[in-house]
Amino acid sequence: MILNLFLCVICALCLAMAEDMRRKLKQVRGQKEIIELAAKKRANKIIDEANMKALKLVEEAKFDAENKRKSLEARLEAIGNSQLGEYKQNLQSVSKSIEEEFKVKALQQVEAEILAYKEEKMKHVQLEVEKIVKEASRIVLGKSLSNEDHLKLIIEALEEARTNHVI
């Protein structure tokens, strides 16, 4: 009887303990879920924060890169403009000197050509004048002779031809 009672007590204790254990287990499970949720939340938060940081970094990097690119372009443009200006100036000065040299040479050449042409023309004019004077003299001579003079000279020509045995 006592044993039975003892056994009953033990059973009751076991049951109580089992119940307690079950409760604790349930509690632990609940806590575990809570912890898990918290951990998940925290993990998500960390990931979000990491994402945000990464995005921020990327944005910053883009911004920096853009700034650097702009700065580089500005510098390059400045250098280019300066060099272009210098180049233009050099080119202008070189072309000016070449132009001057060409002008001088061309002028000399043209002057020489004009002189040669002038001399040639003067020579030609002189010859033409001589020719005209001769032609005029010839015409004057031809016209100044009368028919009688011509006849006399023709007969003289015939006489000379006879003397020379042409006729």
Next chain:
Amino acid sequence: MLFRTKSEVVRVMARLEEDQKNLYRVGQKSTNSIKDDQLREIKTSIESLRELKLTIAIKPTEEMIEKIYNWATKNIDPKIILDICVDPKILSGAQVSFEGKFGNYGLQPRWEEYEHGI
């Protein structure tokens, strides 16, 4: 002589040939027409003439032609015909060609000598 110069011959021969054609043309009569044998005879007599070619400076007058012709018939041959060309370049005098011989007796050569001396 009937002809003194070659141009007269050409002119007269053209006229005679025209008359000869008219002789055989139906319905046309010409009092001056000559026959073939007559024309041939004239041509033969002309061909037998000796030709004196003269180049002179001016167009000759009838009087000049007559005097030159008279001189030629008297001094060269009575059977002579003149072939006169005009070239003012020779100024005066004459260039003479006769039976393959030539002599330049124009004033031009002497004038050119004078011109070179100017």
